[in-house]
Amino acid sequence: MAASVPLMMLRPGSSGRICDVRGCRCTCRRLSDMGLCPNAQVEVMEEGHGSLIVKVNGSRYALGRGMAAKIMVNEDA
Amino acid sequence: MKMPDNEKQFRVALVGNPNVGKSTLFNALTGMKQHVGNWPGVTVEKKVGVSRQRGRDIEVVDLPGMYSTIPYSLDEKVARDFLRSGDSDAVIHVVDASNLERNLYLTLQLLEMGLRPIIALSMVDLAQEQGILLDVEKLSSSLGLPVVPINASRKEGLDRLMAAALSPVGPEVLAVDYDKDVSRDVAVIRSILEDAELEGNREWMARNIVAGDVTLLDDVPTDIRSKLDDALSSMAAEDNELSMVDRRYAIISDLAAEVQERPPRRRSRSDRIDRVVTHKYLGIPIFLTIMWAMFQLTFVMAEPFMALIEMGFEGLAEFVGENVGGTLGSFLGDGIIAGVGSVLVFLPNIMILFLLLAIMEESGYLARAAFVMDKVMHAIGLQGKSIIPMLMGFGCNVPAIMATRTIDDDKDRLISILINPFMSCSARLPVYILLAGIFFPSNAGTVVFALYLLGILVGIGSAKLFRSTLFKGEPTPFIMELPCYKTPSALASLQKMLDKGWVFVRKAGSVILLAVVILWVLSYFPSGVEYASEDSYIGMLGMLIAPLVAPLGFDWKIAVALIFGFIAKEVVIGALGTLYGVGDDSEGLSGQLEGDPAWNQVNALGLMAFVLLYTPCVAAIGAIRHETGSNRLTLFSVVYGLAVAWLAAFLIWTIGGALVL
Numbered sequence: 001m002a003a004s005v006p007l008m009m010l011r012p013g014s015s016g017r018i019c020d021v022r023g024c025r026c027t028c029r030r031l032s033d034m035g036l037c038p039n040a041q042v043e044v045m046e047e048g049h050g051s052l053i054v055k056v057n058g059s060r061y062a063l064g065r066g067m068a069a070k071i072m073v074n075e076d077a
Numbered sequence: 078m079k080m081p082d083n084e085k086q087f088r089v090a091l092v093g094n095p096n097v098g099k100s101t102l103f104n105a106l107t108g109m110k111q112h113v114g115n116w117p118g119v120t121v122e123k124k125v126g127v128s129r130q131r132g133r134d135i136e137v138v139d140l141p142g143m144y145s146t147i148p149y150s151l152d153e154k155v156a157r158d159f160l161r162s163g164d165s166d167a168v169i170h171v172v173d174a175s176n177l178e179r180n181l182y183l184t185l186q187l188l189e190m191g192l193r194p195i196i197a198l199s200m201v202d203l204a205q206e207q208g209i210l211l212d213v214e215k216l217s218s219s220l221g222l223p224v225v226p227i228n229a230s231r232k233e234g235l236d237r238l239m240a241a242a243l244s245p246v247g248p249e250v251l252a253v254d255y256d257k258d259v260s261r262d263v264a265v266i267r268s269i270l271e272d273a274e275l276e277g278n279r280e281w282m283a284r285n286i287v288a289g290d291v292t293l294l295d296d297v298p299t300d301i302r303s304k305l306d307d308a309l310s311s312m313a314a315e316d317n318e319l320s321m322v323d324r325r326y327a328i329i330s331d332l333a334a335e336v337q338e339r340p341p342r343r344r345s346r347s348d349r350i351d352r353v354v355t356h357k358y359l360g361i362p363i364f365l366t367i368m369w370a371m372f373q374l375t376f377v378m379a380e381p382f383m384a385l386i387e388m389g390f391e392g393l394a395e396f397v398g399e400n401v402g403g404t405l406g407s408f409l410g411d412g413i414i415a416g417v418g419s420v421l422v423f424l425p426n427i428m429i430l431f432l433l434l435a436i437m438e439e440s441g442y443l444a445r446a447a448f449v450m451d452k453v454m455h456a457i458g459l460q461g462k463s464i465i466p467m468l469m470g471f472g473c474n475v476p477a478i479m480a481t482r483t484i485d486d487d488k489d490r491l492i493s494i495l496i497n498p499f500m501s502c503s504a505r506l507p508v509y510i511l512l513a514g515i516f517f518p519s520n521a522g523t524v525v526f527a528l529y530l531l532g533i534l535v536g537i538g539s540a541k542l543f544r545s546t547l548f549k550g551e552p553t554p555f556i557m558e559l560p561c562y563k564t565p566s567a568l569a570s571l572q573k574m575l576d577k578g579w580v581f582v583r584k585a586g587s588v589i590l591l592a593v594v595i596l597w598v599l600s601y602f603p604s605g606v607e608y609a610s611e612d613s614y615i616g617m618l619g620m621l622i623a624p625l626v627a628p629l630g631f632d633w634k635i636a637v638a639l640i641f642g643f644i645a646k647e648v649v650i651g652a653l654g655t656l657y658g659v660g661d662d663s664e665g666l667s668g669q670l671e672g673d674p675a676w677n678q679v680n681a682l683g684l685m686a687f688v689l690l691y692t693p694c695v696a697a698i699g700a701i702r703h704e705t706g707s708n709r710l711t712l713f714s715v716v717y718g719l720a721v722a723w724l725a726a727f728l729i730w731t732i733g734g735a736l737v738l
Contacts, residue, residue: 025314025315026149029145029318030144030485031556032318032319033147034144034556035326036556037323039323039326040326045351046352046356046357047357048355048360049452051461053355053559057178058176059558060348060559060560061557062451062461062558064451064461064555065452065455065554066551066553068554069554
């Protein structure tokens with residue numbers, strides 16, 4: 001398995017599986033509630049300047065600058 | 078089914094994630110029979126309506142959207158606590174069919190609370206469009222809950238839904254079970270809770286506490302609380318949390334695999350729109366164009382309606398002038414018609430502005446603005462989400478200040494609150510339209526646009542200042558759901574527009590009317606003096622404060638109008654109308670001001686800037702006090718606004734005076 005990378009390194013159109021969420025408990029829990037928990041499949045739709053639009057399980061989220069750096073993923077081949 | 082009980086109304090609560098069509102369902106169920114108030118003690122909007130079903134009235138409560146029963150914001154806590162209180166006879170859980178997994182996460186949590194919700198399946202057509210096949214029967218039997226597909230905007234499925242809500246729901250089928258570590262810790266917490274006198278479901282409380290819900294700890298007596306804290310400190314909190322989340326999603330993914338078939342994902346319509354609208358480089362220009370178009374439309378579309386209202390009041394003033402004389406005539410003409418009439422003329426602008434804001438929100442674009450503007454907002458020390466209350470501030474600062482509640486970081490939130498008054502609300506628009514129309518007739522639009530821009534720039538500057546002094550630190554990153562784009566519902570948008578229009582009319586008929594009556598009395602007496610002259614009471618008051626604003630090029634009448642403007646910004650116009658006694662004057666307020674040598678382009682511009690920047694109104698001060706919870710910050714906000722306004726008007730008067738006059 002490839003090494004995990006921060007979600008922000010993924011280019012639009014690529015996808016990966018979340019392996020770890022770094023950050024305070026509060027942030028982690030919120031991300032889990034919204035479906036961004038370990039093992040979730042995430043697809044990067046658009047990228048702004050450090051912010052991302054991602055899709056998880058059919059839901060679309062905007063992740064502000066910094067948030068995408070806290071989520072570690074294994075990129076799909 | 079139980080017999081209708083006239084003593085106590087049957088109450089149904091609507092619950093669900095944000096953006097699942099909950100409000101659309103609420104509107105479809107209750108129609109015009111709804112009431113918007115606040116939840117006791119907090120300024121979270123409480124929407125209650127009445128739905129007529131088979132000859133009996135059902136009360137419907139629309140709860141704020143929530144992702145989880147562990148609240149993350151005040152809104153979510155209000156919703157959660159209502160569900161906990163058992164104050165509803167039935168719970169309808171709106172579930173987005175195109176987004177089953179995430180929605181079912183909340184369903185499981187509701188089941189854990191011991192609730193037996195009725196599932197209203199929304200967005201069925203969207204799911205079909207995406208090729209999702211859903212077995213509704215199977216979903217219902219797996220969950221052990223009634224599932225009713227609905228289309229709220231076409232009013233389909235509502236009768237079945239309400240029939241289900243009025244019938245008892247069957248016994249529990251699906252139970253959420255956790256691994257042995259979690260179960261052991263839950264049992265420990267539960268045994269501690271057994272000793273406490275508590276309302277409600279202890280098993281659920283124990284589970285949520287283990288899952289990390291600290292809000293519940295505040296509800297228990299202090300002795301129990303310290304026992305809980307001790308017990309929790311010896312547990313592997315993070316492992317428990319993760320394992321509980323994992324378990325829930327595992328149950329959901331098994332369930333989803335059974336009841337739905339999903340084609341491989343492809344780009345949906347919303348994805349294609351996002352491709353352009355949230356484009357890295359096109360995003361910001363598109364955003365600015367939309368903003369610009371919004372303000373243009375506000376002016377252009379309102380013009381004919383404004384002319385009509387103006388004609389109406391002119392006719393009324395003429396009638397009063399010809400038929401009623403003496404003190405009463407002056408009271409009606411100079412006072413009421415001049416004051417309230419001058420304000421009501423701007424009703425069309427305000428309604429159109431709110432209509433456009435509603436359309437922007439309904440269509441799904443507003444949420445995108447947070448993404449598009451994230452970098453810009455970061456540069457000024459805020460997060461992308463802060464743009465939303467700023468945009469709402471163009472309508473009215475009061476709900477905008479409340480909307481900062483969705484920003485979860487305290488510092489980000491306080492800065493957003495403090496800069497919101499600089500976003501030029503619709504109440505200030507009448508002042509600009511009037512003054513820009515008189516003194517800058519050929520480029521009124523540009524002047525008004527420049528004022529909005531000035532407000533934004535002052536907001537940005539202040540945010541940077543506060544970030545580097547009062548609230549040091551980095552803005553926190555945010556996460557926000559982006560709903561699918563949809564055609565805004567005409568009914569919902571129009572209703573919002575009418576609501577806001579009605580609020581404005583009521584304001585004109587109450588606060589503004591009262592202010593102009595007081596002004597008229599102070600202008601008319603002591604009896605015998607010339608109306609609104611320097612010898613009247615208002616004149617004396619005005620002369621007293623005039624020196625404060627003399628360096629800005631304002632005379633005493635403007636000073637009086639500004640003081641009364643604290644009540645509400647429209648009052649500035651109403652006050653000028655009354656002070657100039659324009660009721661039966663065919664030229665109206667514009668003609669009077671144009672002819673008065675105390676007015677010129679420079680001080681008119683200064684006045685507009687002053688009105689833009691100083692404290693919006695009492696209601697906004699109240700909202701700031703409520704949301705910051707701090708008298709000091711509230712006072713600071715008022716003083717800061719006044720100081721900035723004074724400085725801006727002073728600079729305009731000094732520099733402009735040197736250049737032009």
